[in-house]
Amino acid sequence: MIRGSIVALVTPMHANGDVDWEALDKVVDLHLKHGTAAIGAVGTTGESATLDYDEHLDVIKHVIKRVDGRIPVVAGTGANSTHEAIELTRRAKNAGADYSLLVTPYYNKPSQEGLYQHFKAIADAVDIPQILYNVPSRTGCDMKPETVYRLVDHPNIVGIKEATGDLERARQLIENVPADFAVYSGDDATAIELILLGGQGNISVTANVAPAEMAELCRLGLEGQVEAARALQHKLMPLHTKLFVEANPIPVKWAMHEMGLIGLGIRLPLTVLADEYHEDVRNALRQCGLI
Template identity: 60%
Template sequence: MFHGSMVALVTPMSADGALDFDALARLVEFHIENGTDALVAVGTTGESATLDVPEHIEVVRRVVKQVAGRVPVIAGTGANSTREAIELTRLAMEAGADACLLVTPYYNKPTQEGLYRHYRAIAEAVPIPQILYNVPGRTACDMKPETVARLADIPNIVGLKEASGSLERNRELIARCAGRIDLYSGDDDLGCASILAGFRGVISVTANVAPRAMHEMCKAALAGDAASAEAINADLTGLHKQLFIESNPIPAKWALQRLGLIPSGIRLPLTPLSESCHEAVLDAMRQAHVL
């Protein structure tokens, strides 16, 4: 249903933390002009944890309006409360999102059965297409491939963003689930190899800063052109690493500020990129030919 380079969009903010909707509109146009295949609004990279519900849905609404049907818009609507996730998913659907991305419940550490029932309840309550999101390094919750395989039987669960950091896990998911739901890498450094192995795209932090290159890499990999995909990806390896030198989205927001696309704002408890990290991120941007 969705494929290619799907940017995990940052949420622009002014220095005082207020949402900057003019910068958001500029970012949307930047991505469409540079070939981004879908936009993920207010995922975890979009600082969903520190936006209140009205802000959250207003960002989705603004992105949908600015995109105007040119590419798909996927709204982050995950929560560690099933009731809250259902409400966010319903509101995102009403705001015009094409699909929703739902991170596994964080902190409360559900069992695999709890994860299955959580996602089933959301899918049954809201008919919009839904993409599961597994990122155990940030949630302390790992959704196992067998649970994903069970959830793949639910008609409006259409995909999985897998960010466990394991190519072996990705291959197991392909063996169990390919052809039943679409699989997307949530790890930029594994994106190229994962697509060449059978994934359908990357939900990408790197695409915030290098959207054209990420689009071209994904396009080549989806076409089975490993040599071209790997050559493009080689220039992106620095960004894949250095955009996580501090907690995401701290480095990505700093890089976008350097490119003049957004102001400096980020909400506590996140803080601006440490000065000691600036040169590493700049070097990665130069390697990727975005500076």
């Protein structure tokens, strides 16, 4: 079980939208240096929606090679087609991924029974530890706790990234799943409270710009150091809010460019952060001592 700060890694790009492999190495190395517990490759933050099939797998393979077994790699392999999700998951496993992250099918809005059958089919087909990912604000599809409870006994389904920010739902999940089933936050602003409820960590956007701070935040929460954890969370809150002034990963990629980590490349239909938000994001970076 992974415990701690798992970065939802951006996919750096050149101005023309091509993947910037050199910058990808640079940001992976940053996380290896600063205590990130695992790297999530090609999730929402990694622009999975605009990478084509081959690019998707190439980025996963590149991250796995760069990490070289030093920390786990969690490959984003979800899709709104069960067949495609199975194939992506199988190929990620064959490439050496340690876990897969499977978002609920987006756009086609399956029923709860459809969600159960979707995730069961993937888990039956591919023998790799799988983390479910519930983010209804992005997918238009909300997997209810009762559906999660139907899936937790499958040996290949080992956790969930719960990105609703609903702490009551998080508490309900944590209290009703087996001890070896991990509940992770997918919402930086409420992550420490989920960890203090008994969650195992945070799959984080903020960790892209503040890897050491997010690793420390999760450590404090997991150790039950409530006052210190909440004090650090208060310091980081400007980032947790300003990195979402436009759709993720628009603000975080701009922030990383401001820090000199990556270029400004991002793929349509996403665009570079609007000028009106530059100072807000820049001030958040300054408040946290990052620039």
